[in-house]
Amino acid sequence: MRLIPSFSIRGLLGRTALAGAAIACAPAALAEPPRPECVAPAQPGGGFDLTCRLAQTSLKASGALQAPLRIVYMPGGIGAVAYNNIVAQRPAEAGTIVAFSGGSLLNLAQGKFGRYNVDDVRWLAAVGTDYGVAVVREDSPYKDLPSLMSALKQDPTKIVLGAGGSVGSQDWMKAALTAQAAGVDFKKMRFVAFEGGGEAITALRGGHIQAYMGDAAEAMQMLEGGAPIRVLAVYNKERLPGRLADVPTAAEQGYDIEWPIIRGYYVGPKVSDADYQWWVEAFKKTMADPGFAKLQAQQGLFPFNLVGDELDAYVKQRVQEYAKQADAFGLIKK
Structure with missing residues (x-):
């Protein structure tokens, strides 16, 4: 039988002890939270x-x-x-x-x-x-943002704007900023508040509102699903890629507004x-x-x-x- 020198045993025990100490001091792995x-x-x-x-x-x-x-x-x-x-x-x-x-x-x-x-x-x-957008129905007479704002300026009572959120919400702010840029008193806007974008789009498709100041992501999802809507403008400094690539920015149409x-x-x-x-x-x-x-x-x-x-x-x-x-x-x- 081969004997192991005593100094080797001590060295082995020493290394084992150090390794155990290192493991004991190492931070424990964080546990995944329950019921995510x-x-x-x-x-x-x-x-x-x-x-x-x-x-x-x-x-x-x-x-x-x-x-x-x-x-x-x-x-x-x-x-x-x-x-x-x-x-x-x-x-x-x-x-x-x-x-x-x-x-x-x-x-x-x-x-x-x-x-x-x-x-x-x-x-x-x-x-x-995401970025703000102005959306109308596909069969709407408004083909761009200036035509919508022109109708709003001519008679604010005939254009009902819908949004996810009440007065002061981000959708309301997009509408108010656009109206203000078009020379319309934002206090004269006819505005219908919905609990979320899904409800607003439903109201738009049903003809209960004439335009929806929503979000690009929601609009893209609707377009992918075949919804009969038209996006008039995106509120970004440059055009967005993908499905909305052909949609001009608000700035291109004379309204220098961005809304990320x-x-x-x-x-x-x-x-x-x-x-x-x-x-x-x-x-x-x-x-x-x-x-x-x-x-x-x-x-x-x-x-x-x-x-x-x-x-x-x-x-x-x-x-x-x-x-x-x-x-x-x-x-x-x-």
Whole structure:
């Protein structure tokens, strides 16, 4: 039998002890949050819905989330009901993410979410940006933005504008900015508020409104589904690629207006740092996946990817900017 020298045994024991100490000191892998769900704060078919569907497909495709992500609809107040529900009743639910948009931030800037403000949730991830559009029915007499604005200027009572959200919402702001640029008093607009983009498009197709100031992603989804609509303008500094490539910008038609719409998610204020960091890493992994850009484009979104602290800083800056803009329209009570 071959004997092992005693110094070799001591060396082996020493290396084993060091290895055990290293394992003991290594950070534990973060556990996947239980019962993952995405809350869409509106009825199915609008922008919040597509934001949750993007999370559902992309997190699964990248392997970042193993359990199925279910979508829960919580309409009310264009995001206010969901915001209040998460902050007040479900602040520590690790598995729940909530969709938000630039419209949510605009409402926060105007104090429309009740006693809660931008600091009352944890901003998680932005997964793309959308842009405003002006939409009419396919058989509408209005072929471009100037013809629609001309009719509005001639008789504001004959043009009913619809939008997802009430006075002061992002859709209302797009309509008001366009009317103002056309020389129309925005206070004379006939405006019908809907709970979300899906309801507004239904009203447009039914002839209950003449135009819808919506979002490019929603419009693209409708066009892909064969909806009889016409997009008159996109509110971006340049034309959008893909299905809307032939649609001129508002600026090309004499209205120098841009309206980007960020889309993303937040979690409750008492979600632990570990669980919050798990979601941050999950979205980082997902955004780095080669297939993410394609899934993003399928939802009509354009690249704008931020997570964690970077998103938090961006959101708070945008809320300040929206507050100034809303104040200029007299939307913030003094």
